[in-house]
Amino acid sequence: MTGFTDHARKAEASLRGLFPPTPLQRNGHLSARYGAEILLKREDLTPVRSYKLRGAFNAMRKVLVARPDQxxxxxxxxxxxxxxxxxxxxxxxxxxxxxxxxxxxxxxxxxxxxxxxxxxxxxxxxxxxxxxxxxxxxxxxxxxGHFLAPFDDADVIEGQASVAIEILDALEAPPDLVILPVGGGGLAAGIVSVLRETAPRTSVRFVEPAGGASLTAALEAGQPVALPSVDSFVDGAAVARIGERPFAALRGAGRADVLCAPEDRICATMLEMLNVEGIVLEPAGALAVDVLPELAEAIAGKTVVCVTSGGNFDFERLPEVRERAQRHTGLKKYFILRLPQRPGALRDFLDLLGPEDDIARFEYLKKSARNFGTVLIGIETKRAENLPALYARMGERGLVFRDITDDVVLSEFLI
CATH class of the missing domain: 3.40.50.1100 (Rossmann fold)
Incomplete structure (x- = not known):
C-alpha cells in the first residue's frame, strides 16, 4: 500500500460508520449482450443515491479532526x-x-x-x-465558514477514491477495465489514482456528456478551460470547466480513452436500464453503461466495471427522457408538411401511414397560401426502418415536407 491509496483506504474505513460498501453487481443482461463480465458499481445505492456523500464526508471529517470547533x-x-x-x-x-x-x-x-x-x-x-x-x-x-468544493478539493477526491478501494476488495483480481463518468473530475481522479498505484494493468475509459466535454477540452488545450456553453441535461456531469486538481490526475489520459455520450442516447440507456433491469439511473449515472456499444469488440471476454454514479432521477422528467430516447432510436420523427387545402388531402396522407405508424402530434400551423396549409406532424412507430419508408412514400406522392427532428431551434420552439 502506498501514498494516495493509504489515505483512500482510511477514508473508506471511516465511511463504514455511515453505510456499507455499495454493491458490485454482475449484470446478466449486459454480460450476455457483450460476451463479457459486466459489473455495475452501484453508487446509486448510497444513502443519498450518489457517490457525492463520500467526498463531502471525508472532507468534513478531516476538517473536524484539525479544527473540532469549526x-x-x-x-x-x-x-x-x-x-x-x-x-x-x-x-x-x-x-x-x-x-x-x-x-x-x-x-x-x-x-x-x-x-x-x-x-x-x-x-x-x-x-x-x-x-x-x-x-x-x-x-x-x-x-x-469552511467551503466544501464539489470536486476540486484534495480531501473530496480522496473520499471519492474509496469507490476504487471497494471495487478492488470485492474482486479476487483487478478488473480488466473500469469505465468512469467525468464531470468536474473528482470521482475519476480519485479512482484513477488508486488504480495506478495498486492495479496498473487495469485500463480506464472516461465518459463525459457530449454537451459538457470539459475533460476533452482540457486535454486538447493542455489545461482546464471553460467551455463556451454547456447542455445542462446531464446535470450531474455537465460542468463547464474540469477542476485543476482532478485534471492533474487525469492529464495523462489519451484522447482515445475519453468518450463522449450524446444526451439523446443517454436517455435510451436510462430507459433500457429502467425497463429491463429495474434500475433507476440519473443521466450522469448512466454514462458508463451508455458507451458499452462503442467498446463491444474491445471488452469481449473481459471483466468490466461500470460505475453507475447516481440515481437521483425526478420522474417528472420521464416524458422528456422517453421523447429523446425515441428520437435517438429513430422511433419518432417530427416534420412540417405542406398539405393541399382540398377535401380528401388529409385522408390521402393518412393512407401513406404503415400499420405500425401512429400520429403523436398533429397541429395546423398557418395558411401559407390560398391552396396550401402547413402542418406540424409527429409520428411514432415500432421499428426504426418504418419512418424512412414513410418518407419515401411521401416523396413518391410528391408531398413537400421538412424533417425537423434534429433541428434544435425549430424543435424547441415548435415541439
Whole structure:
C-alpha cells in the first residue's frame, strides 16, 4: 500500500460508520449482450443515491479532526453534492449552509432539507450557478465558514477514491477495465489514482456528456478551460470547466480513452436500464453503461466495471427522457408538411401511414397560401426502418415536407 491509496483506504474505513460498501453487481443482461463480465458499481445505492456523500464526508471529517470547533460548513450546489453535504452535517452534528440557485427544482430542495434536518440551512440565490457560487464564497469569507468544493478539493477526491478501494476488495483480481463518468473530475481522479498505484494493468475509459466535454477540452488545450456553453441535461456531469486538481490526475489520459455520450442516447440507456433491469439511473449515472456499444469488440471476454454514479432521477422528467430516447432510436420523427387545402388531402396522407405508424402530434400551423396549409406532424412507430419508408412514400406522392427532428431551434420552439 502506498501514498494516495493509504489515505483512500482510511477514508473508506471511516465511511463504514455511515453505510456499507455499495454493491458490485454482475449484470446478466449486459454480460450476455457483450460476451463479457459486466459489473455495475452501484453508487446509486448510497444513502443519498450518489457517490457525492463520500467526498463531502471525508472532507468534513478531516476538517473536524484539525479544527473540532469549526463553526459552519458551506457549499454551493443544486444537486447531489448538496445532499451529500447535508447528510454529512447531520451525521457530525455540525451546522451547514447550502446555497442553491433560485431555479433549483423543489424536489431537490426538499431532499437536501430532509437529509440535513435542523443542521442545514438552505439559501436560494442567483438564477445561474456562478451567481450562487459567488454568494456562497462571500458568505464563507464573512462567517469564517469552511467551503466544501464539489470536486476540486484534495480531501473530496480522496473520499471519492474509496469507490476504487471497494471495487478492488470485492474482486479476487483487478478488473480488466473500469469505465468512469467525468464531470468536474473528482470521482475519476480519485479512482484513477488508486488504480495506478495498486492495479496498473487495469485500463480506464472516461465518459463525459457530449454537451459538457470539459475533460476533452482540457486535454486538447493542455489545461482546464471553460467551455463556451454547456447542455445542462446531464446535470450531474455537465460542468463547464474540469477542476485543476482532478485534471492533474487525469492529464495523462489519451484522447482515445475519453468518450463522449450524446444526451439523446443517454436517455435510451436510462430507459433500457429502467425497463429491463429495474434500475433507476440519473443521466450522469448512466454514462458508463451508455458507451458499452462503442467498446463491444474491445471488452469481449473481459471483466468490466461500470460505475453507475447516481440515481437521483425526478420522474417528472420521464416524458422528456422517453421523447429523446425515441428520437435517438429513430422511433419518432417530427416534420412540417405542406398539405393541399382540398377535401380528401388529409385522408390521402393518412393512407401513406404503415400499420405500425401512429400520429403523436398533429397541429395546423398557418395558411401559407390560398391552396396550401402547413402542418406540424409527429409520428411514432415500432421499428426504426418504418419512418424512412414513410418518407419515401411521401416523396413518391410528391408531398413537400421538412424533417425537423434534429433541428434544435425549430424543435424547441415548435415541439
Amino acid at each position: 463553526g459552519v460548513f458551506v457549499c454551493a450546489s443544486a444537486g447531489n453534492h448538496a445532499q451529500g453535504v447535508a447528510f454529512a452535517c447531520r451525521h457530525f452534528g455540525v451546522r451547514g449552509v447550502v446555497f442553491m440557485p433560485v431555479t433549483t427544482p423543489q424536489q431537490k430542495i426538499d431532499k437536501t432539507r430532509s437529509f440535513g434536518g435542523e443542521n442545514v440551512e438552505i439559501t436560494l440565490t442567483g438564477d445561474y450557478f456562478d451567481d450562487t457560487l459567488a454568494a456562497a464564497q462571500a458568505y464563507c469569507a464573512e462567517s469564517g
